[in-house]
Amino acid sequence: VMKTVQRHIVMGDFTPQFIHKLQDFYQKKVFLACEMKYLKNSPCVRLWNDVLLVSVLKGQNVLGYRMDKGKKDVLFEPISVVQLRSELLQHQHRYRELCRYLRVVQSNDSTLFQQLRDLVPFFFCLLGNFSSAIMNLFPPANAPASRFSPQLFLVFLRIFQTATAPKLMVTHMEQLCSSSATWEPIEAAEPMKCVDLVKFALRAQRFSSSVLSDSQCWTSLLQIVNSPALPAPSPQFLHDAQDVVKSLLCEKVSNMPIPRTFLEVYPDQALLLLVTGALGAQILDASLSPALPVLSTFKGNLWALQWLFESLAQSKEHFESIRQQITLEAANTTESSLAAGWIQSSQQQSLPEAT
Structure with missing residues (x-):
């Protein structure tokens, strides 16, 4: 009642x-x-015209309290009320006010409240403000990205890549993964540049081990940087890229700064090699299964696949393991895919370096 x-x-x-x-x-x-x-x-x-609530919704109060006749008035509401306000503000498309409210209000159910707060980046997406969405996905503490499932990562990757979003009323992040949701263009939003998509994806991998180890997440990211087919860069660039990529991947800072000099001559190829290097590091650190769909994304850029195998060949044990895995997957597939043949062909070119 x-x-x-x-x-x-x-x-x-x-x-x-x-x-x-x-x-x-x-x-x-x-x-x-x-x-x-x-x-x-x-x-x-509190009524919607409550002085404290109004000041929070307007962005005039970011602390969530005010002094009233010598007493401290704190914006604390039961989770049932927070959920209702969230529902109404979503229905009214008042996403900016909703973000302000969720970041300031206090509530009594930490679990349900955290689920609502994790949606703040999504609401910023609906405003077309992707930069604020990224900032709120990766704050210094308690980052929503640390709770990414592979499916949720793919949702945000699609939002950033296409500037579209699922049309849903949500109370927690996993609802964004609904397969029945209709995706619509976000007003005034533009798709992210490829370099920013790569930065987002590599940061998400650092925050979520499930994203890092998921084959479909790698496939989706590699499809972005592998399309269209790119001319091979110079041998010197490929050689130098090994050290640059390794250095970038070892950086401990979360925002993954990419040197401008690395992107000057071959910008698209540099991004492809950066993601390829991250893939190689994951293969060396842990298994990746299935591997064939991931490696099939290189079908238009076999020079990058060759570069990957050369880096893997530095560890004979890991190289042999991935070779056997690819062979097994190719043998068990119902399709005698051309991609599998390309992969095995490039693999054979690198094999002598592993011995």
């Missing part, structure tokens, strides 16, 4: 005058048993 009353109050179904009378009656005339005392303040929901 109390949740129903809260819903009517938040959704604006009652007039302010009626709400005040209801709250006054409940506080003064209703007596609850000891075990139900926690319900005492249930109808005492």
Whole structure:
């Protein structure tokens, strides 16, 4: 009953005058048993014109409290009310105000509240503000990206790549992965540049081990940097790239700065080699299965695949392991794919270096 009353109050179904009378009656005339005392303040929901709430929604108050006649008024609301406000603001497409509210309000259910707060980057996406979305995915502490599943990573990668988003009413991140959702263009948003997509993906891998080890995540990222087919860079660039990529991947900073000099001559090839180097590091550190779909993305850039195998050949044990895995996957596939043949062909070129 109390949740129903809260819903009517938040959704604006009652007039302010009626709400005040209801709250006054409940506080003064209703007596609850000891075990139900926690319900005492249930109808005492802030109205939308509450001074503190309005200042937070307008961005005038980022602290979540104000001093009122010497007393500290804190924006603390039960999770049921926070969820209702989130629902209404989403319905009204007031995403900027929703982000301000969720970042400031305090609540009583840490688990459900965290699930709502994790959605702040998505709401920034709906505003077309991808830079703020990235900042809120990777804050210094308690990053939402650390709770990425592979499916959720792919959702954000698609949002950033296409400037479209699923049309959904959400209360937690995994709902974004709904296969039945309709994707629509985001007003005033432009797709991210390839370099920024790569930075996002590599940062996400650092925050989420499940993303790092997922074959489909690698495939989707490599499809971005492997398309279209690129001319091979100079042998000197390929040689120098080994050290540059290794140095970048060893950087401990989370924002993955890419030197401008590395992107000057062969910008597209440099990004492909950076992602390829990250893939090689993952293969050397742990298994990647299935591997064939990932390596098949190189079908238009066999020179990059050759570069990958040359880096893997530095470890004979790992090189032999991935060679056997590719051979096994190619033998078990129902399709005698041309990609598998290309991969095995390039693999044979690198094989002598492993011995």
